[in-house]
Amino acid sequence: MQLTERHREYWSRNLRITAVLLAIWFVVTFVVSYYAREFFSFTFFGWPFSFWMGAQGALIVYVIIIWYYARCMNNLDREYGVDEAEEE
Amino acid sequence: MSAVTTQKAFTAQLKKVYTLYTGGFLFFLVVLAILERLGMPRAWIGYTFLLATVVLYAAIGVMSRTSDASEYYVAGRRVPAVFNGMATGADWMSAASFIGMAGTLYLQGYSGLAFIMGWTGGYVLVALFLAPYLRKFGQFTIPDFLGARYGGNTARFVGVVIAILCSFVYVVAQIYGVGLITARLSGLSFEVGVFVGLAGILVCSFLGGMRAVTWTQVAQYIILIVAYMIPVVWLSVKHTNIPLPQFVYGAVLEKVTVREDQLLKDPKELEVRKIFADRAASAEAKLKGLPGSFDSGKADVQKLLEDAKAANAPADQLAAAQKAVDTYPKDAAAARAAWTKEVGVKGRAAAPLRHGEAYPAANEKARDISRKNFLALIFCLMVGTAALPHILMRYYTTPSVKAARDSVFWSLFFIFLLYFTAPALAVLVKFDIYTLLVGSEFAKLPAWVNSWQRVDPGLLSIVDVNKDGIVQLAEIAIGGDIVVLATPEIAGLPYVISGLVAAGGLAAALSTADGLLLTIANALSHDLYYKMINPNASTATRIAVSKALLLVVAIFAAYVASLKTADILFLVSAAFSLAAGGFFPALVLGIFWKRATGIAAVLGMIAGVSVTFYYMATTQPWMRGMFNVTSSIADNTWWDISPISAGVFGVPLGFVIIIVVSLVTPAPKREVQELVEHVRYPRIKGDTLDTNSL
Numbered sequence: 001m002q003l004t005e006r007h008r009e010y011w012s013r014n015l016r017i018t019a020v021l022l023a024i025w026f027v028v029t030f031v032v033s034y035y036a037r038e039f040f041s042f043t044f045f046g047w048p049f050s051f052w053m054g055a056q057g058a059l060i061v062y063v064i065i066i067w068y069y070a071r072c073m074n075n076l077d078r079e080y081g082v083d084e085a086e087e088e
Numbered sequence: 089m090s091a092v093t094t095q096k097a098f099t100a101q102l103k104k105v106y107t108l109y110t111g112g113f114l115f116f117l118v119v120l121a122i123l124e125r126l127g128m129p130r131a132w133i134g135y136t137f138l139l140a141t142v143v144l145y146a147a148i149g150v151m152s153r154t155s156d157a158s159e160y161y162v163a164g165r166r167v168p169a170v171f172n173g174m175a176t177g178a179d180w181m182s183a184a185s186f187i188g189m190a191g192t193l194y195l196q197g198y199s200g201l202a203f204i205m206g207w208t209g210g211y212v213l214v215a216l217f218l219a220p221y222l223r224k225f226g227q228f229t230i231p232d233f234l235g236a237r238y239g240g241n242t243a244r245f246v247g248v249v250i251a252i253l254c255s256f257v258y259v260v261a262q263i264y265g266v267g268l269i270t271a272r273l274s275g276l277s278f279e280v281g282v283f284v285g286l287a288g289i290l291v292c293s294f295l296g297g298m299r300a301v302t303w304t305q306v307a308q309y310i311i312l313i314v315a316y317m318i319p320v321v322w323l324s325v326k327h328t329n330i331p332l333p334q335f336v337y338g339a340v341l342e343k344v345t346v347r348e349d350q351l352l353k354d355p356k357e358l359e360v361r362k363i364f365a366d367r368a369a370s371a372e373a374k375l376k377g378l379p380g381s382f383d384s385g386k387a388d389v390q391k392l393l394e395d396a397k398a399a400n401a402p403a404d405q406l407a408a409a410q411k412a413v414d415t416y417p418k419d420a421a422a423a424r425a426a427w428t429k430e431v432g433v434k435g436r437a438a439a440p441l442r443h444g445e446a447y448p449a450a451n452e453k454a455r456d457i458s459r460k461n462f463l464a465l466i467f468c469l470m471v472g473t474a475a476l477p478h479i480l481m482r483y484y485t486t487p488s489v490k491a492a493r494d495s496v497f498w499s500l501f502f503i504f505l506l507y508f509t510a511p512a513l514a515v516l517v518k519f520d521i522y523t524l525l526v527g528s529e530f531a532k533l534p535a536w537v538n539s540w541q542r543v544d545p546g547l548l549s550i551v552d553v554n555k556d557g558i559v560q561l562a563e564i565a566i567g568g569d570i571v572v573l574a575t576p577e578i579a580g581l582p583y584v585i586s587g588l589v590a591a592g593g594l595a596a597a598l599s600t601a602d603g604l605l606l607t608i609a610n611a612l613s614h615d616l617y618y619k620m621i622n623p624n625a626s627t628a629t630r631i632a633v634s635k636a637l638l639l640v641v642a643i644f645a646a647y648v649a650s651l652k653t654a655d656i657l658f659l660v661s662a663a664f665s666l667a668a669g670g671f672f673p674a675l676v677l678g679i680f681w682k683r684a685t686g687i688a689a690v691l692g693m694i695a696g697v698s699v700t701f702y703y704m705a706t707t708q709p710w711m712r713g714m715f716n717v718t719s720s721i722a723d724n725t726w727w728d729i730s731p732i733s734a735g736v737f738g739v740p741l742g743f744v745i746i747i748v749v750s751l752v753t754p755a756p757k758r759e760v761q762e763l764v765e766h767v768r769y770p771r772i773k774g775d776t777l778d779t780n781s782l
Contacts (some may be wrong), residue, residue: 018216026211029205030463037447046338048444054201055511059208063504066215072494082769085490
């Protein structure tokens, strides 16, 4: 088994996508919660914003992150020719 | 037929079967509802639900029975992404999610959101760091991966120990939940309930392993999500006229906040809270005065009775004085116990918390501690999610890496449906209680209040403390579980829906217990017996050993659960912290850092799980009792972190140790590095690595 330059490029793009998505995950979870009182207590359609984020907003972001990652990586696999033969 | 068309036909077949099943299930509900209208007694409805669902799960178990290794351990690796998502959802959502979570939110307001975020956000870590790579590795268990990646049986063995530790702690909590629900549905005693529920779990996982568990879990997911949604939607229509509680409860929360402001200032509320504060203070004073206060107190109540008799007091006063004498503690030791308990009513003298306020506390320092623990708990729950073997194992069952990625999305989507709804349920129930129950007359309490007070005073008890005939908020003592259990009655739904909710709770507990027991049995039979003790064992022997172990572990877990010794919420959270501290660093570094060495991983796993365990053992009251820790809790506490978030120390320590030790030990062999490359790419031309031979 020999890894080519293309393989390395695939892996570093994967790492980049992972890092960006992880940063978003970190912000909606920990940063918003940390400043719940200071910056995020304004009212948002009836909810205090920090409460809405914890109860629903963050969850929506998590679902989108995972959906986007799956879509992105499945495309990347094809672009770099490392996708599996159609098995589904 | 080629593999592709077979898989397509299989998926189509599954869709048909589960659509039919869902239709049949709804039909069953309608028939029961009609029978209820015709006068079928409630107890029968409970029995019907218990019997029908357990027989259903057993039937799926019997139909999926297998003795093929790949079918038994990973359901033949052909579970489509959507169905694996549903199965993971049921596997994941335990009795704590289904019954406990909305109640926790009701009681704790914003602080309870740590569970909502923690138990969903962890899937981001599963998706980004683990699921696709573990699927590519494609063996049977998590210790399999550790053994292959970290070169040998030591890493595998440590993995087996941690997997068993966290799964066993978790499964005891589930079986406890099964016992409670079975007892409630059928009226049997708790201990009998535990073993009846256990039979349901065993029939399924015993016969068909992962294959049976998977298809049962899909069926259980459908029951539990229907059971969760119907009452909430109904309650939402009752209070907002809109059947989408998740989108409209903001307005209800605003009304709750206004009501909270009123209740915080209401003189009657203050009066009741003062009565509780006085009772606690007087008990405290009497405790301090022991043993002298025991005798003087006894003389006092006797004198009151004599005075009342002498003054020819009215019958009710006389009876009260007589009761005070009769219920007075028998000796000083009994008095100490009774008064210590009485001091506990201090909690009921506290002002109600504001539902939407983040980190409510008296001062800045306390608020800071509350925030720190909130973030620490989220961290532990998330990392624990991405390290619990019974969840990770599920991603071995998909047909491809692509399907594994899609499947994490579907898993979170199906979990999201319930978690997205729980905060709405908590607010709606709070609104109902704060506006309809508080302020109503004791003579005209709603029917659901009376029935639940009778069933279980621990869940709901309302006493007219200040004798004004009106219910004050401070007079209501409520247990969290009632929020989900009583919602059908609060919303005015027929009893059949109450039965459905209990059946949903049972499905949640059974499905999680199934997955956990299988994890433990596989760790013992596949990793310990086959890979380490007897590598020449035939497939038939391995599966027979696994089944025998499953039986032993299940019975042992049921026995531990029936002792009722432990604090259930703590057990569940402990499982997350232990898994996080033990597995997460070794798994992630194993994939993302080729340089991580075997000895480093072994040391890192041991250190991570040990420090987590040590912190719990020295700071959690029940564990302290078990290990006879005598030094004070304050001395053992680090940075004010509570014991359920102990993983917050284990995870970083695990990372640090693996990194440092790896850098001072020789790099892993070429084959190991090739394995890492192998799992990173879904397919590499010319890659002939066979993970079976590792």
